[in-house]
Amino acid sequence: MSAVEPISGKSDKSRLSSSDWEQAALDLLAEQGVAAVAVEPLARRLGVTKGSFYWHFPSRDALLKAALELWEKQDQEAVFDQIDAIIDPRERLYALFRRTSREIRSHVIYSHLLKAMDQPVVQPLMERVSTRRVNYLLTGYRALGMSRRDAMNRARLAYAAYIGILQMMLQLKTMRMNHEEYEAYVEHIAETLIPAAV
């Protein structure tokens, strides 16, 4: 398996739309990172040549940008929109921690993007998404009655832990654990990072 070629998955309709390219770009991004989102390999995977690509997009960067905007939207919906429903802040933080263990794909992409922050297309997006998330945590901690300063520091710490856990789980295979071990780990994290109820 040459890691990129056919993937003769779903719809092999004979003509492609820009949306097809964006989807394929996200797939490849999730699988192999930003560098792998290249025109010619993508075309090969989709069974066409790059002559097709440059009809839909003016450049590789344009595709990347479009794909990333798609991801940002999907990610927002998948994770945060649902949790906003939970009112109790302690419950909401806890749900946030647990949900992060699922919805893998979106986090895998986030992790890959973290490695490509040198690229101008990626950097502003990641700044945006990350500060949004930290602020989300911040308001959560504030709602628990923490001081402005403590809440900020705890939010930073929790988000740093999120990033680190991503890397450890996805990159360091020495660190991987089985399901129940992981459940206990998440539990430990919640206990450590969410202040106890009064």
Next chain:
Amino acid sequence: MSAVEPISGKSDKSRLSSSDWEQAALDLLAEQGVAAVAVEPLARRLGVTKGSFYWHFPSRDALLKAALELWEKQDQEAVFDQIDAIIDPRERLYALFRRTSREIRSHVIYSHLLKAMDQPVVQPLMERVSTRRVNYLLTGYRALGMSRRDAMNRARLAYAAYIGILQMMLQLKTMRMNHEEYEAYVEHIAETLIPAAV
């Protein structure tokens, strides 16, 4: 400044040793990541051509490997060897947390290597270094009287936080803070991740 060229720093002796190449490789690695450690750019920076390089090393990978081994040694000495002196485990953990804020270069390199775990030269090294460090934390927490399981989870969490903080500080410039703010942050982290004395 073309980001790579001269750097006509220190010793511009007219002949180079393999050690000079390794040093230059580490410099470039710290500045621009693993991908930047390429033969021709390095040669340009050193004011020679790659004809020279391939006399000292058989391949680019061989250079990278040598440079990384050098880093591993330096890193070990710079951070851990000194902290081993501290006996009280609580003090030692605290010192570890604080010291990580300094010794920047070594951590910058670690952060860049984290992004290159797909490369066969990098991966085993990072597995080795990372598990070594987590185990170091583990014994620290055990010495504080935590259960095997709790200590393991706390060590994982602390190391995840380390990784995440690295990324946030080095990549997300929105997250950067001034010195006193950072000091307070580290203090908060220590309070949160090191169990209080009985």
Next chain:
DNA sequence: TTGTTACCATACGGTAGCGTATTGACAACC
């Protein structure tokens, strides 16, 4: 002084991308 060794330059061939230009094919529409 004459080799030898250690280091370096030059020139070459190869790969993997990006992006452009031109032409082709098929479908939709009038």
Next chain:
DNA sequence: GGTTGTCAATACGCTACCGTATGGTAACAA
């Protein structure tokens, strides 16, 4: 049924790297 618009193939030139082959030169030794 011809025209137009949409998607695609081919061929090209360009850049930046890797690695090889071969010859040159300065320093040091015999």
